[in-house]
Amino acid sequence: MIDSHVHLDADQYPDPSGAIKRAHDAGVSAMVVPGVGPASNRAVLELARKYPGIVFPALGFHPERFEHSEDGARAVLDMIERERASICAVGEVGLPWYGERAGDAGVIDAAKLTLARFARAAVALDLPLILHAPHARAGEALAIIREAHVTRAVFHWHKSDEQTTRAIIGAGYFISLSPEVAYRARDQDLARMLPADRMLVETDGPWAHGGQFAGRLTEPAMIKEVVAALAHLRCTTFEEVAAATTANSRTLFRTKSS
Numbered sequence: 001m002i003d004s005h006v007h008l009d010a011d012q013y014p015d016p017s018g019a020i021k022r023a024h025d026a027g028v029s030a031m032v033v034p035g036v037g038p039a040s041n042r043a044v045l046e047l048a049r050k051y052p053g054i055v056f057p058a059l060g061f062h063p064e065r066f067e068h069s070e071d072g073a074r075a076v077l078d079m080i081e082r083e084r085a086s087i088c089a090v091g092e093v094g095l096p097w098y099g100e101r102a103g104d105a106g107v108i109d110a111a112k113l114t115l116a117r118f119a120r121a122a123v124a125l126d127l128p129l130i131l132h133a134p135h136a137r138a139g140e141a142l143a144i145i146r147e148a149h150v151t152r153a154v155f156h157w158h159k160s161d162e163q164t165t166r167a168i169i170g171a172g173y174f175i176s177l178s179p180e181v182a183y184r185a186r187d188q189d190l191a192r193m194l195p196a197d198r199m200l201v202e203t204d205g206p207w208a209h210g211g212q213f214a215g216r217l218t219e220p221a222m223i224k225e226v227v228a229a230l231a232h233l234r235c236t237t238f239e240e241v242a243a244a245t246t247a248n249s250r251t252l253f254r255t256k257s258s
């Protein structure tokens with residue numbers, strides 16, 4: 001299995017070897033690690049060099065952590081071009097929803113321009129996009145990436161209305177489910193309606209989850225529990241969900257190993 005979104009460069013993982021070992025023991029043999037900005041992107045590349053075939057790096061610019069200036073995005077775009085051969089995606093990038101200024105029209109407009117630039121770069125470099133576009137931002141991000149002719153993208157930890165979800169699926173993009181599918185009705189409804197060939201699984205570690213995960217450090221090994229919850233919700237087998245989500249990850253990120 002593959003954790004399609006974990007911030008293994010975060011302070012909560014001072015030595016990722018333990019988390020990688022526990023993941024391996026749980027059947028999670030690879031993970032996509034998206035950077036959130038310049039320093040994080042450098043750390044992610046370092047992790048990928050240290051754990052080849054296990055850590056697959058993506059380089060990004062998190063929409064809620066940085067001012068959307070042309071200069072800020074430029075440095076990341078330059079790095080993406082330079083590192084094209086060693087990365088599996090552009091991300092995470094997207095549109096802001098959480099945080100004090102995320103509702104300001106000016107901030108959103110600037111973020112939309114930034115996202116369009118990353119989307120065009122992803123197309124030019126033939127890389128998929130990892131999108132952070134919660135709730136109402138999902139539909140807006142969908143319009144931007146379609147306009148840029150993006151063909152490969154995942155809406156990470158997706159949450160939007162059903163109509164938008166159906167439009168995302170119809171456009172051929174992927175949707176990723178987090179540990180919340182084990183305990184939250186909204187995510188469980190989504191898990192039941194997604195076609196098997198459109199869904200990925202992720203932990204978004206170190207983000208702390210509730211339900212059966214409460215009080216535990218979020219690690220890629222938890223993917224085993226996410227897949228088990230999905231199998232239960234979709235009235236199918238663990239093996240079937242594991243095979244489908246792993247195949248989808250490989251299709252999206254073109255990762256070869258494990």
Ligand SMILES: [Zn+2]
Binds near residue numbers: 007092
């Ligand atoms: Zn993330």
